[in-house]
Amino acid sequence: MLLITCPYCQETLPEAEFTYAGEAHIARPADPSSYSDEAWRDFLFVRSNVKGAHFERWRHFHGCGRFFNAVRDTVTDRFLTVYKAGEPKPDLAKLLEDAE
Amino acid sequence: MSQYRVQGKGRVSHGKPVSFSFDGKTVTGLGGDTVASALLAQGTHLMGRSFKYHRPRGVVTAGSEEPNALIGTSRGPGRFEPNTRATMAEIWPGLTATSQNRWPSLEFDIGAVNDRMHKLFPAGFYYKTFMWPKSFWDKVYEPVIRSAAGLGVSPSVEDPDHYASRYLHTDVLIVGGGPAGLAAARSAAEAGAKVTLVDENTEAGGSLLSEPGVEINGQPAWSWLESELASLTALGVTVMTRTTAIGYYHQNMVGLCQRVTDHLAAPQDDQPRERLWRVRAEHVVLAQGALEKPLVFDGNDRPGIVLAGSALTYLNRYGVRVGNAAVVVTSHDSAWFTAFDLAAVGTTINAIVDTREAVREDLLAQAAALGIEVLTGHTVTGTSGRLRVNSIRVNPITGSTVGQGRDIACDCVLMSGGWTPTLHLFSHTKSKLAWDAEGKTFLPAETLEDCQIAGAGRGLWGIEAALVDGAEMGAKAASALGKAAASATYSVASDRTGTGEAQKELPTDKDLTSTRAFVDFQNDVTAKDLRLAVREGMRSIEHVKRYTTNGMATDQGKMSNINGLNIAADALGKPAPEVGLTTFRPPYTPTTFGALCGYHKGAHFDVTRKTPIDPWAEENGAVFEPVAQWRRARYFPNTGEDMDTAVMRECIATRASVGMFDASTLGKIEVVGPDAVEFMNRMYTNPWTKLAPGKCRYGLLLGEDGFIRDDGVIGRLSDDRFHVTTTTGGAARVMDMMEDYLQTEWPDLNVWLTSTTEQWATIALNGPNARKLLEPFVEGLDLSAEAFPHMSNAICTVAGFPARLFRVSFTGELGFEINVPARHGQALWEKLWDAGQQYDICAYGTETMHVLRAEKGYIIVGQDTDGTVTPHDAGISWAIGKKKPDFVGKRSLERPDIVAPGRKQLVGLLTQDGSKLEEGAQIVLDPNQPIPMKMVGHVTSSYESDAVGKPIAFAVIEGGFDKIGETVHIPMPDRTIAATITGTVFYDPAGDRLKM
Numbered sequence A: 001m002l003l004i005t006c007p008y009c010q011e012t013l014p015e016a017e018f019t020y021a022g023e024a025h026i027a028r029p030a031d032p033s034s035y036s037d038e039a040w041r042d043f044l045f046v047r048s049n050v051k052g053a054h055f056e057r058w059r060h061f062h063g064c065g066r067f068f069n070a071v072r073d074t075v076t077d078r079f080l081t082v083y084k085a086g087e088p089k090p091d092l093a094k095l096l097e098d099a100e
Numbered sequence B: 001m002s003q004y005r006v007q008g009k010g011r012v013s014h015g016k017p018v019s020f021s022f023d024g025k026t027v028t029g030l031g032g033d034t035v036a037s038a039l040l041a042q043g044t045h046l047m048g049r050s051f052k053y054h055r056p057r058g059v060v061t062a063g064s065e066e067p068n069a070l071i072g073t074s075r076g077p078g079r080f081e082p083n084t085r086a087t088m089a090e091i092w093p094g095l096t097a098t099s100q101n102r103w104p105s106l107e108f109d110i111g112a113v114n115d116r117m118h119k120l121f122p123a124g125f126y127y128k129t130f131m132w133p134k135s136f137w138d139k140v141y142e143p144v145i146r147s148a149a150g151l152g153v154s155p156s157v158e159d160p161d162h163y164a165s166r167y168l169h170t171d172v173l174i175v176g177g178g179p180a181g182l183a184a185a186r187s188a189a190e191a192g193a194k195v196t197l198v199d200e201n202t203e204a205g206g207s208l209l210s211e212p213g214v215e216i217n218g219q220p221a222w223s224w225l226e227s228e229l230a231s232l233t234a235l236g237v238t239v240m241t242r243t244t245a246i247g248y249y250h251q252n253m254v255g256l257c258q259r260v261t262d263h264l265a266a267p268q269d270d271q272p273r274e275r276l277w278r279v280r281a282e283h284v285v286l287a288q289g290a291l292e293k294p295l296v297f298d299g300n301d302r303p304g305i306v307l308a309g310s311a312l313t314y315l316n317r318y319g320v321r322v323g324n325a326a327v328v329v330t331s332h333d334s335a336w337f338t339a340f341d342l343a344a345v346g347t348t349i350n351a352i353v354d355t356r357e358a359v360r361e362d363l364l365a366q367a368a369a370l371g372i373e374v375l376t377g378h379t380v381t382g383t384s385g386r387l388r389v390n391s392i393r394v395n396p397i398t399g400s401t402v403g404q405g406r407d408i409a410c411d412c413v414l415m416s417g418g419w420t421p422t423l424h425l426f427s428h429t430k431s432k433l434a435w436d437a438e439g440k441t442f443l444p445a446e447t448l449e450d451c452q453i454a455g456a457g458r459g460l461w462g463i464e465a466a467l468v469d470g471a472e473m474g475a476k477a478a479s480a481l482g483k484a485a486a487s488a489t490y491s492v493a494s495d496r497t498g499t500g501e502a503q504k505e506l507p508t509d510k511d512l513t514s515t516r517a518f519v520d521f522q523n524d525v526t527a528k529d530l531r532l533a534v535r536e537g538m539r540s541i542e543h544v545k546r547y548t549t550n551g552m553a554t555d556q557g558k559m560s561n562i563n564g565l566n567i568a569a570d571a572l573g574k575p576a577p578e579v580g581l582t583t584f585r586p587p588y589t590p591t592t593f594g595a596l597c598g599y600h601k602g603a604h605f606d607v608t609r610k611t612p613i614d615p616w617a618e619e620n621g622a623v624f625e626p627v628a629q630w631r632r633a634r635y636f637p638n639t640g641e642d643m644d645t646a647v648m649r650e651c652i653a654t655r656a657s658v659g660m661f662d663a664s665t666l667g668k669i670e671v672v673g674p675d676a677v678e679f680m681n682r683m684y685t686n687p688w689t690k691l692a693p694g695k696c697r698y699g700l701l702l703g704e705d706g707f708i709r710d711d712g713v714i715g716r717l718s719d720d721r722f723h724v725t726t727t728t729g730g731a732a733r734v735m736d737m738m739e740d741y742l743q744t745e746w747p748d749l750n751v752w753l754t755s756t757t758e759q760w761a762t763i764a765l766n767g768p769n770a771r772k773l774l775e776p777f778v779e780g781l782d783l784s785a786e787a788f789p790h791m792s793n794a795i796c797t798v799a800g801f802p803a804r805l806f807r808v809s810f811t812g813e814l815g816f817e818i819n820v821p822a823r824h825g826q827a828l829w830e831k832l833w834d835a836g837q838q839y840d841i842c843a844y845g846t847e848t849m850h851v852l853r854a855e856k857g858y859i860i861v862g863q864d865t866d867g868t869v870t871p872h873d874a875g876i877s878w879a880i881g882k883k884k885p886d887f888v889g890k891r892s893l894e895r896p897d898i899v900a901p902g903r904k905q906l907v908g909l910l911t912q913d914g915s916k917l918e919e920g921a922q923i924v925l926d927p928n929q930p931i932p933m934k935m936v937g938h939v940t941s942s943y944e945s946d947a948v949g950k951p952i953a954f955a956v957i958e959g960g961f962d963k964i965g966e967t968v969h970i971p972m973p974d975r976t977i978a979a980t981i982t983g984t985v986f987y988d989p990a991g992d993r994l995k996m
Helices: A037-045 A092-099 B035-041 B110-116 B136-148 B179-190 B206-210 B221-234 B308-318 B334-344 B361-369 B424-428 B463-480 B527-535 B541-548 B561-572 B593-597 B614-619 B643-656 B676-683 B731-745 B770-777 B822-839 B846-855
Strands: A003-006 A011-014 A019-023 A053-059 A067-073 A079-084 B013-022 B025-031 B046-049 B056-058 B070-074 B080-085 B096-099 B164-175 B195-198 B238-240 B243-249 B253-259 B274-286 B290-292 B305-307 B325-330 B348-354 B374-376 B378-384 B391-398 B406-409 B412-416 B419-421 B433-436 B441-444 B451-453 B518-520 B623-627 B630-635 B659-662 B667-672 B695-702 B708-718 B721-726 B752-755 B760-766 B792-798 B801-807 B815-821 B842-844 B904-911 B922-924 B935-943 B952-958 B967-971 B976-982
Touching: A003 A079, A053 A092, A053 B731, A067 A092, A067 B731, A079 A092, B013 B035, B025 B035, B035 B308, B046 B070, B046 B096, B164 B179, B164 B253, B164 B463, B179 B195, B179 B206, B179 B221, B179 B274, B179 B463, B195 B243, B206 B221, B206 B308, B206 B463, B221 B238, B243 B424, B274 B463, B274 B593, B290 B308, B305 B308, B308 B325, B308 B334, B308 B412, B325 B334, B325 B391, B334 B348, B334 B361, B334 B412, B348 B378, B348 B391, B348 B406, B361 B374, B419 B441, B451 B463, B518 B527, B518 B561, B527 B541, B527 B561, B541 B561, B614 B630, B614 B822, B623 B846, B630 B643, B630 B846, B643 B659, B643 B842, B643 B846, B659 B822, B659 B846, B667 B676, B667 B731, B676 B721, B676 B731, B708 B731, B708 B792, B708 B801, B721 B731, B731 B752, B760 B770, B760 B822, B770 B815, B770 B822, B801 B822, B815 B822, B846 B935, B846 B952, B904 B935, B935 B967, B952 B976
Parallel strands: B013 B096, B164 B195, B164 B274, B195 B238, B274 B451, B305 B412, B325 B348, B325 B412, B348 B374, B659 B842
Antiparallel strands: A003 A011, A019 A053, A053 A067, A067 A079, B013 B025, B046 B056, B070 B080, B070 B096, B243 B253, B253 B274, B290 B419, B378 B391, B391 B406, B433 B441, B623 B630, B659 B760, B667 B721, B667 B752, B695 B708, B695 B792, B708 B721, B760 B815, B792 B801, B801 B815, B904 B952, B904 B976, B922 B935, B922 B967, B935 B952, B967 B976
């Protein structure tokens, strides 16, 4: 079981308190009707499925209830960082450097 | 006293005989014995039969890696465990142990005919045989294979024991209580760390228990051990024995299984049989030691052939000689010491056969002094003896030539192919291993865990090396925790260190296609099988493993993996590290389901949510059904009624007068805030702006993909407040989805969401007399049809309780749903029940609710929809606010596949013979088409209906809306049923009864 830090609670807690919520930084467009079929398909279904650092969403479901973002290495299951929803995407190169 | 028990030797209690039964015969061992050591003490090696060939097998090891001596143990009904290793099963007075995988007896086993026919069962035989004729599979092959396969028999009675489950947080967890683990514990504890040390054996000590001759810091090993354990305890170290670390998970979570009562003659009722620990350690030190490898030669599996290190354990720890006349076969120095110790207590060592040309001078000298014949540069090419080895054939090797063989008589063979570091736990978290070319084995390399590996586990050999390394690793662990640590120093005398040379299959003068040199004893995999697998095209070690089943038995290849790898690599002509090792997975040793389940069994297996009215339902004979995590009253049978009869009666009573239904499980979400209406507009398909306070509307929720996710009636209580209801099972999902959009897509909206499902008890009254029944209880509200029409809501008082009253209906009858605070639910129910007697009120359950709603064509999300159904498919496009610029899922309703013709659409079905369809039954257009038929849809709901006068059904059918009136066919096992496609509203299509 992973240990996950909630950026709102500022506490590191067992994975059982959290739920996974898919890839991060896929914002719902302001005007979906302007999207082409292909663009809308990509928004709905196409995900990056990376091997390595993955930007993803988690929810502190059995805690504060907030959704937040994280960068997790899908190979090692290590969290590189967590940050609040709405905060900018962290610089991956710097994160990887820090993780070394 | 048996001739094999050595008086005064070992850690067993010589004055304390303990009797148990093995295959019905009484065996007397000593306190501290395992089943294996007690049987060996009376000269019994034969303890099991092999899996595939039913070959007679003896015990090979003295530990948890044992592949052969698998037994059943029992302490009465339900307390039977198959496949227990005799080497780990401690004896107690009254223990019943049985051998397995043999019939009629261990000594004479009919299944051994497989062994004679072994040429029919090469590696992968099950992929090649049983293929033809196809029809034989179900009726002949599978039943025969099923009854022949497997080892022990599963218990047939429920396990009456209970199992505990605990969490543990510790600074340093040390796995393995041998010298390395003990030294690590001291360093870490002296630095001030909270230390937990676990060991799977009865007592801590590890290799020290088998090496009493060693002196540590001037003290004999066992007295050092005793004082060291006392000192560690005084330092605050927690020592847990009979506790196996079964799995190592990310971020230093380690699973432990502690065996609490299996060794006790009379466990207390309040003791759990086993306790599963979930440990989160700041730091882990793995000090698991090494496992001895067997040598691979023809006939290496006969009873009496034992690993040399295990024979040393039987002698020094249990005081048992494994035989009277031994031949030692080895490629490692360690086996020589077993020979010397056994010679000292009267076992004749007929020869020490070493595959190496050159052996240490001191070993040769000691053998000479003891008068033991030494054959260096020799190989073993065969053994004989059916139920017990009685001779071994050894040949000299000159260069690459195997010379003339010679038979040496013996009653036991002690073999050693060197030692393999135990890296299972280390590998569970995908830590990296590195190939050690010299030792032909893997050693630990990198890990991402906060973990050290100490002693023999990383290839160090000898007690002093283990102590020194353990001390250092314990200090490292403490330093990593920011604690100043020093490593204690150890001086060890009489440390019997050694080296060896790794072997593949031993050279032989025999035709390699006729030899049977076992690599995996438990799964009967030979070196020949591995070579065959490579010849037949297996290249990856993972494929070789699965094709041959090498390493797939309950011992998970503890003894066979490295030998298997070296032999397969040789056959492939590749270096072993390029072939690689198969993946280690938890658990380290077989673990009971009981331990894994812990408290989560019976009523505690899952949560059972009960409504406030549940006690009344129980008292009044309700039959319950689980819905999501709720238990709901399904129907209320009168005496002698079955479900169909009761449901029919409940339906009739409700439509005729009034029925009462506990709808408390409906999900409820309070949506509040200045932007509540905007939020609702964006979430739900329907328009909400113009819905006035005091009015209700059916709400339809889609996923962003355009498919129906949930529905429910939603009441607007005031401009900024909505009372949203959801399906019973969907409540949490809808709340989660709403939160997701609110928090991450529209954080600008000023809205607050609160789950109120459990705060309200909800009672539904339905039927023409519903108003008459309710009216006298309501204060502050005119209930008349004009003042409070269908789809109204109001805050009022009902029977003196504060209430939210909804005029809604899921039955098609005049209906009210009364929400009162949960604590008043049953009181209100009982008042309405009493008052309802004058109208012959009927309590109905979920089954009647299903029938009544189906008669009206109301769908149930999750039953009539399955996650691929759009509003249009379900025939409820009217619920879409067409003028709204956007809502969740709107764009998807224009997706090419969603607007394409031929989608499955929800329609009604009436069978032409008046029979009731099965829910889930598949539908075809032409019943005479060849099999496999083209299935165009399936039945989603099906009920007997009194109101319609015949059974009704819903189905999703491709292009169904254009097929109204057409006939479709539902093939069933015994016949094909014809049905006519209809609309979904079977009763009161104009909705007059709602308007009463």
